[in-house]
Amino acid sequence: MKKKLFLVSLVGLMLIGGISTVQSHNNSAPNFECISCHGEEGSAAIKVEGMPKSYVPGKTYKITLAVSSPVVSAGDNAGGFAVEASAGEMIVVDKKNTQLSGGILTHTQEGSALRKWVIGWKAPAQKTPVDISVMAVTANGDFSPAGDMVGAEGYTVKSGK
């Protein structure tokens, strides 16, 4: 009887542990809407390089994503991001600093020390316009969502021939 109770509480603890890791946001974003918790302080600018205007079906693109704002980080965390695409596939090209979480590409704990990341997107096989949405945070490193700035950008990538 006692053993069973112990097991139940152990599983319970593991569940809570698991959930709190997901919610530790300097290690991946909890959900796409950074702005719902961060960034009442103004907005950050997002810059991408390598985002195609039109894509070749099935091709993987390497895209550099950078976020900037006047916010200075005084701690370990300087930034974070999330990217999702309406079609195709988000690809991890930098395992140390980026990861997939529920179809969304986001930062890892190491990656939250950065404000620039290299991400991958594999274009879909079918020829359809794709919306790629980006959200990124410039963090002040105080381990809270206060005092950070958020930027949001959307890109529409058309299919080539």
Ligand code: HEC
């Ligand atoms: C549900 C609320 C919530 C959402 C949504 C959210 N965050 Fe956070 N974020 C927090 C909280 C709370 C903390 C501080 C505790 C922690 O790190 O777990 C935090 C901390 C951070 C930090 C470290 C901040 C610092 O100054 O040290 C970064 C970076 C970060 N989040 C990025 C993101 C990004 C990028 C997104 C969206 C893609 C996002 N967060 C969405 C609540 C949220």
